Amino acid sequence: MISLIYGDVDNMNIEQIAKLAGVSKTTVSRVMNNKPDVNPETKKKVLETIKQYKYQPNAFAKAISLQKSNNIGLIIPYEADYIFANQFYVEVLRGVSTELEKEGFNLQICYPHDHNFVDIYKQKRVDGFILMSPGSSQHFIVESLTELDAPFVSTAKIPSEKKMVYVDVDNYYGATLVLEYLLSLGHKKIGFIGKPYLTSGLDRLQGYKDTLEKKGIAFNENLVKIAESGSIKGGAEAMFELLEHNDSLTAVFCSNDLLAIGAISSIKQKGLKVPEDISVVGFDDIPLAKYMGPPLTTIRQPAYEKGIEAAKLVIRYLEKKKKPKSVILDIELIIRESTAQCKN
Numbered sequence: 001m002i003s004l005i006y007g008d009v010d011n012m013n014i015e016q017i018a019k020l021a022g023v024s025k026t027t028v029s030r031v032m033n034n035k036p037d038v039n040p041e042t043k044k045k046v047l048e049t050i051k052q053y054k055y056q057p058n059a060f061a062k063a064i065s066l067q068k069s070n071n072i073g074l075i076i077p078y079e080a081d082y083i084f085a086n087q088f089y090v091e092v093l094r095g096v097s098t099e100l101e102k103e104g105f106n107l108q109i110c111y112p113h114d115h116n117f118v119d120i121y122k123q124k125r126v127d128g129f130i131l132m133s134p135g136s137s138q139h140f141i142v143e144s145l146t147e148l149d150a151p152f153v154s155t156a157k158i159p160s161e162k163k164m165v166y167v168d169v170d171n172y173y174g175a176t177l178v179l180e181y182l183l184s185l186g187h188k189k190i191g192f193i194g195k196p197y198l199t200s201g202l203d204r205l206q207g208y209k210d211t212l213e214k215k216g217i218a219f220n221e222n223l224v225k226i227a228e229s230g231s232i233k234g235g236a237e238a239m240f241e242l243l244e245h246n247d248s249l250t251a252v253f254c255s256n257d258l259l260a261i262g263a264i265s266s267i268k269q270k271g272l273k274v275p276e277d278i279s280v281v282g283f284d285d286i287p288l289a290k291y292m293g294p295p296l297t298t299i300r301q302p303a304y305e306k307g308i309e310a311a312k313l314v315i316r317y318l319e320k321k322k323k324p325k326s327v328i329l330d331i332e333l334i335i336r337e338s339t340a341q342c343k344n
Contacts, residue, residue: 014055021049071106072314073126075117075152077138085231086258087286088303089132092155095307096130103315112141121150128152128314135198151317153310157326158199165317167309167327171200171283174299175207177333178253178281181297183215186342187251187279191223193238193263194255195230204255204283222246227259235262243270250278250342257282257289257298264292264338275340285334294337301331 014032018025023042030038031046049055074096076083083089097107108126110117120126128151134141135156142161145152154166182190192208195201209219225242227234235254239262242249254260260282264274274280274294282289285300309327316324 017046017049017053017055020053021046069124069127070104071108071126072100072311073108073110073117073120073129074132075110075112075129075141076132077112077134077141078132080111082229082231083132086256087288088256088284091286091303092132092307092310095304095309096311097307099308099311100315103311105311105315115144117141118144118148121148127318130155130310130314133198133200134158137197151314153313153317155306155310156199163323165313165323165326167306167313167329168200169301169306169329169331171203172207174283174301174331174333175204175253176211177331178283178299179208179211179215181333181335182251182253182279182281182339183211183217185251185279185339186344188217188342189223189246189248189250191225191242191246191249191252192255193225193227193235193242193252193259195227195234195259198230201255204253208253223249230256230258232258232262232265235259236266237262239263239266240269243267243272248344250344251280251339252278253281253283255283257284257286257296260296260298260338261288261292264296274338276343279339279342281339289334290336292338297336297339298334299331300334302329305329 014025014028018028021028023046027038027042028046031043100107110120117129129145131141131152131154133156134154136158139158139160142158142164152165154164155168157166157168158164179190190212192205194205205224212219223242223246225238227238235258238259239252242252243266252263254263260280264280267274267278267280272278280296282296282298284303285298289296289298306329309329313324313327
């Protein structure tokens with residue numbers, strides 16, 4: 001009968017709960033926010049009324065009132081297919097969501113169309129952001145977030161953004177590990193497949209170039225192929241083109257594991273063997289890498305831990321009200337069966 005007087009349960013508000021419990025709106029608010037100095041009996045009565053009528057406060061209204069939403073926006077500046085088809089990014093997302101849930105935060109995924117993330121922050125629907133692996137074309141996102149004075153952490157560095165907080169690995173160093181290893185196996189004709197519009201790709205390409213030159217091997221731009229995408233298909237197409245013009249190629253370094261998987265596919269289609277004819281190395285060590293045929297030699301970067309660390313940094317940013325220091329995570333060369341001693 002009472003629910004008929006006060007309307008549908010889904011439309012209950014704090015004033016109606018206060019009337020039902022026989023207390024003031026302020027008392028209900030104090031109980032909901034677990035404030036001290038509320039009579040235990042009164043608190044019990046209010047909580048029982050809230051439970052009986054299944055009252056759910058308006059999250060946005062509460063966020064505006066408390067200046068906090070407990071939501072973190074994850075800005076993904078790429079198509080969903082690109083991110084969710086790549087096990088590396090899925091592992092980063094798993095780390096982010098695991099840590100945020102553990103600390104009582106919710107995750108809100110945002111694709112940056114027409115600067116919608118600006119409105120989301122102004123409306124206090126999120127407290128801060130994690131920016132997923134921005135490339136050179138995503139400066140506008142960083143600039144907009146900086147102008148908003150919004151707390152945010154990136155899962156990749158952008159060299160021109162000196163003050164941006166990020167979690168990353170030393171991609172240049174990872175590339176030098178790969179090249180030094182391949183050179184130690186006797187390879188000299190080493191190709192590179194990558195996506196240099198990403199900072200990570202640029203660093204990996206530069207590490208490739210510098211290590212060759214350091215060892216007295218002249219850089220040959222014909223051995224470098226820019227993949228149309230960072231996908232398996234992109235790697236397959238780029239590898240096919242490399243093979244068309246470089247008969248003496250004995251090894252190839254791909255700037256991510258999906259590209260390497262695609263490269264292996266094209267090598268096999270050409271009637272060649274990995275690693276007997278061509279050694280292949282990737283970067284990331286996605287879960288699929290060790291199950292490839294042959295298992296893939298690669299640089300392991302801790303994707304899951306990267307997501308956890310990004311979440312920790314943005315939470316620290318919010319709590320301390322100042323920028324935390326950026327974090328560089330360790331990497332490791334994982335040697336498997338896709339590489340072998342050069343026969344030539």
